[in-house]
Structures are given as C-alpha cells and as structure tokens.
Amino acid sequence: MKSVHFLAFAVVAILSLLIGYYVGTNAKGGSMNDIVAAVESGMSSNTSAAMKNEGASDGKVLATVNGAEITDADVTALYETLPAQYRQAPKEFVEQQLLDQLVSMAVIGQAAQKENFGEKAEFQERLNTVRDQLLQEYYLKEKIDEMVTDEVIRAEYDKFAAEFKPDDEVQARHILLKTEQEANDIIKLLDEGGDFVELAKEYSTGPSGPNGGDLGYFTKDRMVPEFATAAFDLPAGEHTKMPVKTKFGYHVIKVEDKRQTQPPAFEEKQEEIRGQKTNSMVTTMIDELKAAASIILLTPKEDEKMEEKSETEEKSGSEGADKKD
Structure with a gap:
C-alpha cells in the first residue's frame, strides 16, 4: 500500500495546483494527510477497475495497458472518490491527470501480478483481513436495508408524532x-x-x-x-x-x-429516526449473535489475579526474612 499512498499523494499534489488555478485560490478544507487518505481509499477501490481484462470494459475506452482497458467509467469512479474540495472543478478539467494515475496503478498492479506478489504470505494475511472487514460491512448493510425500511421509519415517526406533547x-x-x-x-x-x-x-x-x-x-x-x-x-x-x-x-x-409547538415534519425527522433505528438494530443483532455463539474469553478473573498477587507478595516477604536471618 506504500505505492498506493505515494500515488495518492501525487494525485493530491497535481489536483491542488489544477483546482487552485481553476477556482483562483488554493484548495482548502482538510489536512494533507486527510486528503491523501481519502484519495488513497478511492484509488484502492478502483485498482481492479483499472486492470480489467480486455473485453470486460464499461464505457468508452480511454487507454489500454498491456491489453487491459481503462475506460471513462473508471476515471469517473476515481473522480467521485475525491474529497469535495477536489471536485470543485469538473471531471473534464482533471480527466487527463486521473487517467495518468490509473495507468500508473495498472502497470504497478500488473508488475505485482507478474512477480507473484499475490502469493506472498503478508499479502494473503492482509487480503484475508480486508475480506473479513468487507464481509462484515456487507452483512450489516444488507441486514440494515432489510430491517430499517421506509415503512419502518414512517411508522416510527407516526408514533413519535402521536406521542408528541405540545408546549x-x-x-x-x-x-x-x-x-x-x-x-x-x-x-x-x-x-x-x-x-x-x-x-x-x-x-x-x-x-x-x-x-x-x-x-x-x-x-x-x-x-x-x-x-x-x-x-x-x-x-x-x-x-x-x-x-x-x-x-x-x-x-x-x-x-x-x-x-x-408542533412536532417537526417527517422530512426533518426521518434521518434522525433512521440513525436511531439503525443503531438499535445493530446493537440488538450483535447481542443476539453473541448469545447464540460459544464465546470463551481467555483472561484470568480478577480474584485469580488478586490471589497471584498475594502469593507473590508473601513469597517476596518470606525471602526478605530469610536474608535477614
């Protein structure tokens, strides 16, 4: 990921100059580290898109790298992951710079594949970690979409409005x-x-x-x-x-x-209700999953810790008395 971080920093440096010129001032709105992190996240998520096999493209082909196509859709996807201040300029204004970065990402990715970096243990370990995280996120998203529906939000609002006490x-x-x-x-x-x-x-x-x-x-x-x-x-x-x-x-x-006083309108309240229902649902779901799982925490109990501490202190005191004798 160091290479991706370097590329992300390059994107930021280039776009800072371009968009500073476009809006007549330097781009503002976040620290360089924050911006690099945001761009890096977007570049990471679009690396596979930049290295698609020939014939699997989506949109107008803008470049090929050893036969792998980079399309207008890939550039758009990378542009949309940029922080807001870097989207002040239209995509067309920075399209060439984004395409250059996608080409760089593609050649690095292909080189890594050619040298079988994907088989290295460190990469596989990280890949498994990322896979688990994505799987958890996907699971939660699907469950939230399934349970926190528009109908549920409306019903919760109607209950809130009915119980509202005017002042x-x-x-x-x-x-x-x-x-x-x-x-x-x-x-x-x-x-x-x-x-x-x-x-x-x-x-x-x-x-x-x-x-x-x-x-x-x-x-x-x-x-x-x-x-x-x-x-x-x-x-x-x-x-x-x-x-x-x-x-x-x-x-x-x-x-x-x-x-x-009157209760706030549904449009003003719905996002707050959605957030509350989502948090409540996730907490309940995790509690239920924990209750159904066999979970063993391999940590000593507090009383066992106290006994060990007492035994250590007694042993230390006894040894001190022996030395005096």
Whole structure:
C-alpha cells in the first residue's frame, strides 16, 4: 500500500495546483494527510477497475495497458472518490491527470501480478483481513436495508408524532437597556405610539437590536425566569408596562404571537429516526449473535489475579526474612 499512498499523494499534489488555478485560490478544507487518505481509499477501490481484462470494459475506452482497458467509467469512479474540495472543478478539467494515475496503478498492479506478489504470505494475511472487514460491512448493510425500511421509519415517526406533547411558546421582541430609567423612557415612548421595531433598532444594546429586537418563537424554559415569566404573562400585541430586570440589564418586552409547538415534519425527522433505528438494530443483532455463539474469553478473573498477587507478595516477604536471618 506504500505505492498506493505515494500515488495518492501525487494525485493530491497535481489536483491542488489544477483546482487552485481553476477556482483562483488554493484548495482548502482538510489536512494533507486527510486528503491523501481519502484519495488513497478511492484509488484502492478502483485498482481492479483499472486492470480489467480486455473485453470486460464499461464505457468508452480511454487507454489500454498491456491489453487491459481503462475506460471513462473508471476515471469517473476515481473522480467521485475525491474529497469535495477536489471536485470543485469538473471531471473534464482533471480527466487527463486521473487517467495518468490509473495507468500508473495498472502497470504497478500488473508488475505485482507478474512477480507473484499475490502469493506472498503478508499479502494473503492482509487480503484475508480486508475480506473479513468487507464481509462484515456487507452483512450489516444488507441486514440494515432489510430491517430499517421506509415503512419502518414512517411508522416510527407516526408514533413519535402521536406521542408528541405540545408546549406553549411565544414570539416576542425586546429592547435591552442598561438602566431602569432608560427602560421607563422607552415604555413612555411606546405608550405615546412609538414603533417598537424602530425603537429597538435605535436604542437596544442587545444583539437582536438591529433586527428590531426579534427573538423569534421560544418556549418558557429557553429564557431566564424573570424574562420568561413576563413574556408569557403578556397578551399578544402588548408590551410590558414596567421594566423587566435580569442579569443582562433592563428589558422592555413585546409579545407578537402565542401558539403551541408542533412536532417537526417527517422530512426533518426521518434521518434522525433512521440513525436511531439503525443503531438499535445493530446493537440488538450483535447481542443476539453473541448469545447464540460459544464465546470463551481467555483472561484470568480478577480474584485469580488478586490471589497471584498475594502469593507473590508473601513469597517476596518470606525471602526478605530469610536474608535477614
């Protein structure tokens, strides 16, 4: 894999220059090691595609290496494994460089086959490890696809929506001021017909000031108690007649609307549910497989360890006493 890693680094170096030129800046978004790892993974997965036998091609043939075809589909497959920042440029822009790398991979692979590197014990050991990993991944994928279906996700969402407990929430604005007197002055202006939004933009010291003091919708537990109590006690459309003091300063609050929370839409929730069901299913499946298997952990029990330690200490103490005598 060292040769593949070297080739991956070459791909990164070349594409960094090309795509930096294409977008007018250097490619960013990850460390060189991370990018090399991602490219290496893609190159490894496409090595066999680059060394296909003649007559087994898929798509337009772009090159042959000792009779083995490299096709447009092979280049596309390698391009799609690149990190996102290296796919800023279209495939056509880096196609020649990717083809060159596939040719390099093909000649190395063919040389390794010619010298029977595939028969070496170290290679076979690694191949078996990779095979086991792929087999495990394939098994889990098939079981997940079989058990975590769209129907299961929909049923879980329907259950969630049915059990959802709505909570009261308000939409409010506020004007945050440093002193009580300033807050009273704002309340007086509001009582005289002043526009809350404009006053917030002009006088509020809070981050929501430029937005007219808008805090959006919130439930009672999301605000400090003094603020929340005042806001939820106000009828919609009215502002506080007294300043509300909190650790942030003095607030003048206006409630725009009141409503109850609604469960998130299915489209917003489905991926979270899918992840939860997948994790639960995998955990249950592994537990069941373990329960059905004969598993022997060849490690000493803690009490046996303690006995061995005690015997060692007693022996050491006895030898020390003998030396004194």
